[in-house]
Amino acid sequence: MKNILSTLIVAFNLLVASGGYSYAADFQKGKEAYDAGDYVTALREWSELAEQGHAEAQFNLAVIYNDGDKGVIQDYKEAVMWYRKAAEQGNTAAQLKLGFMFDKGQGVTQNYKEASKWFRMAAEQGNTSAQLKLGFMYAQGVGVTQDFKKAVKWFYKAAEQGNPDAQLSLGQMYRQGDGITQDYKEAVKWYRKAAEQGSATAQFNLGYMYKKGTGVTQDYKKAVNWYRKAADQRDLDAQHNLGFMYYNGQGVKQDYKQAVKWYRKAAKQGSALAQSHLGFMYEKGKGVTQGYKEAEKWYRKSAEQGNVDAQSNLGQMYRKGDGVTQDYKEAIKWFSKAVEQGYVDAQYNLALMFAKGQGVILDNVYAHMWFNIAASTGDADAVKNRDIVAKKMTFTDISKAQGLARVCVQKNYKNC
Numbered sequence: 001m002k003n004i005l006s007t008l009i010v011a012f013n014l015l016v017a018s019g020g021y022s023y024a025a026d027f028q029k030g031k032e033a034y035d036a037g038d039y040v041t042a043l044r045e046w047s048e049l050a051e052q053g054h055a056e057a058q059f060n061l062a063v064i065y066n067d068g069d070k071g072v073i074q075d076y077k078e079a080v081m082w083y084r085k086a087a088e089q090g091n092t093a094a095q096l097k098l099g100f101m102f103d104k105g106q107g108v109t110q111n112y113k114e115a116s117k118w119f120r121m122a123a124e125q126g127n128t129s130a131q132l133k134l135g136f137m138y139a140q141g142v143g144v145t146q147d148f149k150k151a152v153k154w155f156y157k158a159a160e161q162g163n164p165d166a167q168l169s170l171g172q173m174y175r176q177g178d179g180i181t182q183d184y185k186e187a188v189k190w191y192r193k194a195a196e197q198g199s200a201t202a203q204f205n206l207g208y209m210y211k212k213g214t215g216v217t218q219d220y221k222k223a224v225n226w227y228r229k230a231a232d233q234r235d236l237d238a239q240h241n242l243g244f245m246y247y248n249g250q251g252v253k254q255d256y257k258q259a260v261k262w263y264r265k266a267a268k269q270g271s272a273l274a275q276s277h278l279g280f281m282y283e284k285g286k287g288v289t290q291g292y293k294e295a296e297k298w299y300r301k302s303a304e305q306g307n308v309d310a311q312s313n314l315g316q317m318y319r320k321g322d323g324v325t326q327d328y329k330e331a332i333k334w335f336s337k338a339v340e341q342g343y344v345d346a347q348y349n350l351a352l353m354f355a356k357g358q359g360v361i362l363d364n365v366y367a368h369m370w371f372n373i374a375a376s377t378g379d380a381d382a383v384k385n386r387d388i389v390a391k392k393m394t395f396t397d398i399s400k401a402q403g404l405a406r407v408c409v410q411k412n413y414k415n416c
Contacts, residue, residue: 039064040071058086059094076107095122096130112143131158132166148179167194168202184215203230204238220251239266240274256287275302276310292323311338312346328359340413347374348382355389364393368401
């Protein structure tokens with residue numbers, strides 16, 4: 001904030017008549033004290049000027065109260081008062097800051113509508129941060145009626161001035177077709193502008209567009225290049241996807257160790273997908289020494305975040321006793337979580353457990369139900385086993401199982 005404030009302070013070159021020199025000198029004394037970290041002196045020098053209506057002094061005073069440092073007690077209400085005085089005189093920086101105070105509820109009751117009012121004032125004066133924020137408010141319908149076209153308008157104004165976050169957001173709008181005709185090439189154009197300014201998210205998105213060949217000619221090498229730039233900035237999605245490129249040998253020479261390296265970086269940051277894939281690498285011994293315990297550890301982290309592959313794989317480990325004490329009930333628990341997301345492998349494995357009475361009482365009706373649901377996706381093994389189970393059932397039991405299957409599908413596999 002100190003550096004930002006220093007750039008906002010404008011010394012008066014045209015001094016008012018009789019007391020002009022003292023007026024400007026006092027302001028300069030405040031600036032010098034602030035730059036030296038002496039906020040108490042700066043506060044004293046600027047207070048009198050602020051009371052006299054000096055907009056820059058009012059803004060600077062507000063910043064000092066907002067930050068509350070080096071002998072000055074933080075006071076959001078006092079900050080709001082001075083931001084408002086400066087903002088009402090047309091000070092763009094004060095209008096922006098006042099908008100944020102209302103947006104966050106600092107020193108005032110949180111009021112998104114009031115926040116949008118002040119952001120608009122600053123935006124109309126060309127402030128890119130205000131334009132960006134106003135764009136977000138229209139996109140999300142916060143403080144204003146949701147309007148994607150207006151969101152695009154404000155994103156565009158900020159993007160044209162080189163704001164990378166606005167360029168990224170405008171790229172998103174073009175990609176999704178929100179408030180504007182969907183245009184992947186335009187999305188790529190704006191992603192690129194933001195990516196070249198160092199936006200990790202834009203770099204990731206641009207890499208993804210090259211990976212899929214969306215809006216550009218598919219190019220795995222360019223995808224890897226942009227993923228790497230974002231990954232080096234600790235973007236966890238980029239780290240995961242870079243690992244995936246190494247795993248598959250797309251745009252780079254296939255290298256399981258490199259895949260593990262990048263999966264691990266993303267996994268440690270909490271990426272459920274990377275945790276699941278890292279678990280798989282340990283389970284299969286690809287790029288690392290094979291180890292079920294490590295596999296179980298990473299599958300569990302991922303499964304607890306709701307990753308369906310990890311839930312199913314963790315269930316399988318407990319069913320087989322791979323790296324863990326065999327525990328059918330624990331296997332049922334994880335298979336059940338996966339089937340609620342419509343995961344076919346888990347549906348099949350849950351059916352097997354009902355058919356064999358593993359962790360549950362043997363129940364051909366429920367075995368048939370889950371085999372039948374999995375079979376409806378074209379799973380050949382599920383079709384075969386459903387028909388085997390059916391031979392052990394009465395016509396009435398088969399009809400019951402079929403009815404349960406229909407209801408289960410209608411309930412989106414929840415509480416079946």
